[in-house]
Amino acid sequence: MLKELTKGIIKENPLFVQLLGVCPSLATTGSLTNALGMGAAFTMVLIGSNLIISAIKSFIPEQVRIPSYIVVIASLVTVIEMLMEAFVPDIYASLGIFIPLIVVNCIILGRAEAFANKHGLWDSLQDALGMGIGFSLALAIIATFRELLGTGKLLGIPVFGPDYQPILILILPAGAFITMGFVFAAVNYLRQRSEVRHG
């Protein structure tokens, strides 16, 4: 019954498997705090957008569906950003910078097009939650490597002690590509191995 929820976490992980949302992932995985913040803000927006798209899917003619989704998503993100800034300033202070990045996150539009416009509210909610968790998890894995090796800290707390010489490149943009390459390779290796075993 929760099939739609679990598929986004591993089997159809948006970042590792579908390679969607790479751009915001590069920008927000420099520290674990940022990665978790982006993951939370992203999941919130995706739930809202999947629910709305699923609810209005029968009113939208197929020929104009993409512009319609974009209008809905952009408005939703703008409204969420304004409401958060006004009423939950503490959360906004930590997540606020990621919200404009979500507008250009292709996973949101991807889920609207690939899932929410063909499924009901309950399935779309599960899909959004699963994809949100999957994306957050992927960000957290990359960010853990980058922050730990790039600064010697995790969540801002020193782990390796003062003698550790940080590998600075890992927290720079180039390091994002390098880390992602290694993590994607590892994930694909594990996936292929399990496919061979089960296939």
Place this chain on the structure above:
Amino acid sequence: MNNFITKLTFTLFLLCTICTALVAGAHNITKDAIAARAAADVKTAYTQVFPKMGTLSQEKIPGGIIQDIKCSKENGKINGYIYTVAPSGYGGDVTVMVGISSPDAKLTGIKVLKQNETPGLGAKSTEPKFMDQFAGKDLKAPLEVSKQATGNEIQAITAATITSRAVVTGVNAARDHYMKTYTQGKG
């Protein structure tokens, strides 16, 4: 065919109208709260660099890297100035707020408001370890950057000399302007 196009146009038009109305509504509900918060944030920054802040008034801005000058008065007497300067760092302008107490010409604190420096290097300029060095410095002579700080020297951030110099350049620009303009040439 015509009917079909009309239907598409009308649907999009309707959707956009609804969305615009929602965004406009949300903006109306939230704009006061957001403006109040932004004003409070600026005030917090002011009190951080200049704890004895009184009533603020706008001063004439000379241009250059000095972006803003506020004059603070307590009981009608000037007790200091708050400068906002934007010297060039490694990755663009570094916006720094500088508090100077008057007439004793001492730094009361600085705060790096905005920077685009290298993470892990120049971005350390926003950490208290670097910023706290400035409070209490005497402004009779310009500040300098060095590896081991004594007297009027500021200890540079390791591997981020350009950023450290930029912040000090900004503080010195505020100092020069303060000395020339507000101490009747006594500086």
